[in-house]
Amino acid sequence: LHPWIAVLDFKSMYPSIMIGNNVCYTTRIDPSHPEQPAEADPTHVSPTEAVFWSAEHRKGLVPTLLEDLMNQRDEHKAQIKLARKDEQAEKEEFHDSMQYAVKIMMNSFYGVFASGFYRFTHKDLGSSITAWARQNIKTIIQKLEDEGHHVVYSDTDSIFVCSPVPEGSPSVLKEDDDEATIAAYEGAKQAMIDFGLDIAKQYSRDSAVLEYEKGLSVFFSHGAKKRYVGQVVYPSEEMLIRGYETQRTDSFEYLTTSMKKTFTYALADEGEALVQHARECVASLKNHSVDARRLILAKSCKGRVQSNGEVDFTKDYARPESMAQVRAAMILIDRGLGFTPGMKISYVVTDASKRPMQVHPWIEAEDDGGIPGYDGRFYAERMAAALGRITEAFGWNAKELFEGNRQTTLFSF
Structure with a gap:
């Protein structure tokens, strides 16, 4: 359990690496190619020792596209802030959807480069990008710890670091806390915010731009990687749950x-x-003693509706009778309640001791969903x-x- 954690996030890490290091099929320097850099020519050498021309010599096609997309995303994010300030929910939702779509497009470039099916790629591209990403994370963590800051968690593109707040500062407020406790809490919160913003500015550089993503008043993590929970208090208030x-x-x-x-x-x-x-x-x-309504499981169910109205599940599932959602769907079909391929089937497990386990669809129109009972x-x-x-x-x-x-x-x- 760690109090007052600043969460720092690398802004579009993989796209930033590709832009900053001019990573592209068109800029990779093949050792067997006649055109080789002179000693004075600027190049980018990855941790895997792959070499790329600098943008001054030859600007890569993909870095050019990514720069344009990144500018578009920044514009959408700026519009989100304006819409939020003006309380224009519809406009905010539109620009949030757009920035997310652009983010997916940007990240897809790495996926293509790291794949084996794309014609204009090479194993050096994907491996260089991931190696630079690992180097960025390790470098920042080392610098933070050298300055005495404790990093409690990190993953692919985020770092969770303890903030230097006044000793004894409360990290959780209770309803009966007095004004002094509340003031100490608010003081610690502001100290964390200032620290996060300062660290992001101090350690940002080309191809590794840090953003102060959020601040947690308390952070809980143990055991498996990418399994944690925290109480977000900046920039909004919510519970953060992962894994x-x-x-x-x-x-x-x-x-x-x-x-x-x-x-x-x-x-x-x-x-x-x-x-x-x-x-x-x-x-x-x-x-x-729990209402069966609170125990509903739901899964999408495939199937092919035949010309005679019957549904064939065998083309989508090797053993359809072993799939809980298929058996629940069959009950619905037998009752003439209809079935649409891909629909979510809601059901409750009635007996898991049998094989296959027994399930019953939740039928909203019937009392208690038509459920005879559940397997406690x-x-x-x-x-x-x-x-x-x-x-x-x-x-x-x-x-x-x-x-x-x-x-x-x-x-x-």
């Missing part, structure tokens, strides 16, 4: 809600309350597995959550 089941499309509402509540306890450093909440959530499923053990195991990834940091694993008690060992004392 947990709340982000998965095959989750169910009760699990998502329970996890978010668990995260609230984690960020407040209330370990005992967190474990107690997790145990209660698992127990409520084992006891069948199946859902409790799913809940314990998900919450166990959090509670293991507080001494409770998934098995212990499911059983509702923890085995005492010599190491417990």
Whole structure:
């Protein structure tokens, strides 16, 4: 659990590397080509020792296109700020969608360069870009740590670094906190913001532009890479969740809600309350005290509607009878409720002990969705597995959550 974390993000990292180092099929210097650089000619040498002409000698086609796209994205992002300021939600949504579309286009250039099917590419291009990216991250982390700043987490293009806020500053506010505590919290928040902006400016350079993306009052991470949660307080206020089941499309509402509540306890450093909440959530499923509506799973279902009105699932699934969403769809079809290829099928697991496991579609028009009951053990195991990834940091694993008690060992004392 880390308080007051500044999250620094490399602006369009791969496109920036390609622009800054003039990476392109048209600029790669082939050792076997007659045209070789003189000693004084400016070039870019990647960490993999691939060599590219500088833009002064020959501007690459792809870097030229990327520069234009990056300028377009910057313009859309500027328009987002103006629309937000003027409270023009529709305009803000339009420019946000546009900047995201441009971002996808920019990132696709790396994917093409790193592929094996594109005619105008070479293995040096993709490997050089990723090597420069790793070098950028490692260089910034080393510089930060040399200055005494603790980097608590990093991934492909982001760095999470502890901010130097006044000692003893609270990172979580409670309803009954006095004015002095609130003032200390706000002071720490401003110190983090100033630190993040300063670090981004100090360490930015060509092909590695840092942006102060967000500030967290508290950050929780353990175990697997890219699995963390934090309370964002700048530039907006929201809970940041990555790598947990709340982000998965095959989750169910009760699990998502329970996890978010668990995260609230984690960020407040209330370990005992967190474990107690997790145990209660698992127990409520084992006891069948949760409304089945909160346990709905939903998956897209393919299929081909034949000329006679029947649906053929065998062309899309090798073993359609083993797919839960297909069996739920078959029940809907048998009841004459209709089926559209690609539609989301909502269903509840009624018996996971059988093979294939038994499911029933959720039918909104029927009482209780037409569900005869649900498999409490199946859902409790799913809940314990998900919450166990959090509670293991507080001494409770998934098995212990499911059983509702923890085995005492010599190491417990």
